[in-house]
Amino acid sequence: MNNERYWGWVPTSIALTGVILFIFATFGPPASSSGFVTTLKGVLQPLSPEYVAGKEHYAMMPGPGSWLMTFVLGMAIGGFIGGRTMKKKIHDVPEIWVKNFGGSRKKRYITTFIGGILILFGARLAGGCTLGLFISGSTQLALSGLYFGIVIFAVAMITARIVYKKYGKGVL
Amino acid sequence: MDNLWLGLISGVLFGFVIQRGGATDADEMVKAHLMADGRVPKFMVAAVALSALGLFGLQSVGVGRVMVLPVSIVATGLGAVIFGIGWGISGYCPGTCWAAAGEGRMDAIFALLGGLVGTLLFAQLHETLIPLLYLPTSMGPVTLTDWFGEPGGVLALFVVFSVAVWLIGLFWGSPAEE
Numbered sequence: 627m628n629n630e631r632y633w634g635w636v637p638t639s640i641a642l643t644g645v646i647l648f649i650f651a652t653f654g655p656p657a658s659s660s661g662f663v664t665t666l667k668g669v670l671q672p673l674s675p676e677y678v679a680g681k682e683h684y685a686m687m688p689g690p691g692s693w694l695m696t697f698v699l700g701m702a703i704g705g706f707i708g709g710r711t712m713k714k715k716i717h718d719v720p721e722i723w724v725k726n727f728g729g730s731r732k733k734r735y736i737t738t739f740i741g742g743i744l745i746l747f748g749a750r751l752a753g754g755c756t757l758g759l760f761i762s763g764s765t766q767l768a769l770s771g772l773y774f775g776i777v778i779f780a781v782a783m784i785t786a787r788i789v790y791k792k793y794g795k796g797v798l
Numbered sequence: 799m800d801n802l803w804l805g806l807i808s809g810v811l812f813g814f815v816i817q818r819g820g821a822t823d824a825d826e827m828v829k830a831h832l833m834a835d836g837r838v839p840k841f842m843v844a845a846v847a848l849s850a851l852g853l854f855g856l857q858s859v860g861v862g863r864v865m866v867l868p869v870s871i872v873a874t875g876l877g878a879v880i881f882g883i884g885w886g887i888s889g890y891c892p893g894t895c896w897a898a899a900g901e902g903r904m905d906a907i908f909a910l911l912g913g914l915v916g917t918l919l920f921a922q923l924h925e926t927l928i929p930l931l932y933l934p935t936s937m938g939p940v941t942l943t944d945w946f947g948e949p950g951g952v953l954a955l956f957v958v959f960s961v962a963v964w965l966i967g968l969f970w971g972s973p974a975e976e
Contacts, residue, residue, distance in 0.1 A: 632820035635837045635963075639844035641815045646849045649808045651856055653801065654863035656808065658893035662917040682928075683921035693805035698896045700809015705897030707810070708817025718904035720824040720889065735908040741888025742895065742912020743919070745881050750920035751927060752877025753867045755892040756885075759874075761842070763867055764959075765849040767942040767951045770869035774878045779839070781882025786831035789887050793832050 630713040646765065653693055655766065657758030659749035661698030663687040668695070683750070726792050813897035822898035824889030824905065829973075831886055836970025840963050847959035854952045866939035873932035 633641075649656040663683060668690030671678050678684045688694060709716055719734045727733055749755040752774055754763065760778065763771020819841055820826040829835040856862040885891050890898060890909040898906030920927070942951035 632823075632826065632837070633818045635819075635840035635844060638815065638819035638837075638841040639848060642812075642819070642841065642845040643848040643852060645808065645811045645815055646845065647852045647856065647862075648811070650849075650853055650862040650864070652804050653808065655865050656812070658896065659913075659917075661896070662892060662913050663921065666914055666917050666921070681921055681924065683924040691802070693801045693808075696802045696805035697809040697812075698893075700806040700811075701813035701816075701893060701896040702809075702900030703806075704810040704813020704815075705817045705822055705900035706813075706902070708814045708822075708897070709901035712818070716902055717825070720828065720905070722825050722828050731904070734905050738888045738890060738905040738909040739912035739915075741884040741890060742909035742914075743916035744884025744912075745888070745891055745909075746913040746916030747920050748877040748879070748881030748884060748916075749892055750877075750917055750924075751931065752874045752881065753870075753932075755881070756842075757891075757893045759867060761846055761849070764846045764955065765853050766864050766866050767850060767955055768866045768869070769937070769940040769942070770867045770874055772942075773869055774874055774881075777875055777878035778882040778885060781879050782831045782886035783833070785883050785886025786828055790828055790832060793829075793834060 632714075646761065650765070655758070655762035656697070657694065657754055657762060658698055658701065659746060659755035659758055660687055661694045662746055663750070664690055664692055664694045665698070722790055722793065726790050812893075813900060816894060816897055817901060822894050822901055822903070822906070824898075824903075827885075827889035827894070830970070831889075833969060834971045835973055836966040837972070839970065840966050843959050843962050843966065847956050847963070850952055850955050850959075854949075866941055868936050868939045870932045871935035871937070873928075873935070876931060 646656060664687055667678060667684045667687060671689065719729060719731055723734055752759055759771050760775035764775060816822055821838055826838055830838040853862060888909050890906055892913060895906045895909040895913060899910050942954055945951065946954050
């Protein structure tokens with residue numbers, strides 16, 4: 627029907643561990659915010675090679691012919707396969723958003739666009755994201771990953787309480 | 799060329815698993831942030847605890863490549879605050895928005911486009927911000943092993959993360975069991 631459940635935390639954590647260790651063994655620390663730099667480098671390079679060559683942030687990352695690029699494309703394919711093989715409705719606008727702000731797609735899309743700017747700006751400043759810094763870093767026992775992880779969870783929890791005021795029974 | 803195929807395979811597996819775990823669903827992520835459902839944070843934290851043990855095992859037989867990123871008090875902290883605000887309002891992070899976009903969620907496609915703009919902005923400001931915010935307070939690539947020694951660091955992480963999973967179970971809701 628329409629309400630197939632997501633995996634529980636135990637099978638998900640075991641499967642995720644398997645994938646993470648496979649990546650460490652065959653490539654190195656997994657990362658996804660770097661894939662944004664790689665994508666952008668691929669877009670900008672043909673337009674203005676001088677700009678890309680003169681910018682340290684592009685110089686430090688490989689271009690689109692790299693593991694980082696195929697990894698993020700693979701994630702989109704994995705998400706596609708996952709979505710198609712699961713009997714669960716996919717929403718363009720989350721239900722909890724509709725409960726709080728109504729069904730306007732425009733409002734939601736503008737918000738996630740701004741959210742996207744913030745997560746990537748923050749990740750590039752810190753040196754990585756949930757995967758590249760928190761998960762990869764903490765797996766390697768890095769202080770950077772642990773510090774980043776604690777702060778992102780704390781700030782996201784406070785932000786969600788401010789933004790999504792209507793929650794609890796009947797909403798979730 | 800091998801690397802490209804490995805990246806693709808790794809990405810497909812990773813994207814599939816996080817989709818099945820519900821991390822690509824902003825409803826699930828917001829519920830996690832509101833402490834209404836502990837499932838997603840539990841599997842994230844548990845996966846790190848298990849991966850740390852596994853990576854320790856791999857490294858002891860000489861398998862795997864590691865690269866520890868330095869910690870900068872100001873840049874890592876400020877980056878995390880900006881990131882946390884974006885994650886809290888949208889329910890997406892840089893990895894999940896690729897998988898969620900592939901799943902066909904329109905709001906994730908906008909998060910991805912915004913992400914490209916955020917990357918463009920930071921890359922433009924890199925030469926100003928890194929010397930200003932990152933380098934002065936950088937402590938270098940410190941790890942728990944530097945503090946607690948060879949098996950001590952990994953054991954400390956495993957214990958602390960296991961306790962964290964237990965605490966999430968205690969303080970977060972679990973709608974699935976109602």
